[in-house]
Amino acid sequence: MPEESSEEQQQKAIVFQLLQQRLEELRAHGTMVETTYAQTDSTYTGLGALAGLKNGEEILVNLGSGIFSKASAADISAVLVNVGSGIFTEKSVEEAKKFLAERKQELEKAGERLSEEMGNVAEAMNRIIEELQKQ
Secondary structure, X not given: OOOOOHHHHHHHHHHHHHHHHHHHHHHHXXXXXXXXXXXXXXXXXXXXXXXXXXXXXXXXXXXXXXXXXXXEOOOOOEEEEEEEOOEEEEEEHHHHHHHHHHHHHHHHHHHHHHHHHHHHHHHHHHHHHHHHHOO
């Protein structure tokens, strides 16, 4: 097999760099998916805790960043759910849990697709390294 020209090697190096960038983008997106999944799972668990609350019972409300506020439970038969684009709809706790369970499944599938794509990109990068090392 004839040796590759310097130009072909440069092209492979450029493709390798593009693949590296893509892999970093996929990793960043994967981190976002994992974070969103964790938040969704936490909310799902929190909704489960609502079932045992009585009207007027004192609760702690997580304001974020480790800050909590005391509050009294009011009507806990329904919650407001952001269904996208800033649109909220009222749902029963069970409906909200179903909505979150579906979201968790979607996030799991997205994570699987990202993992598969990351594997494909890594394989392509390895092939380029092998090809460049043969020379």
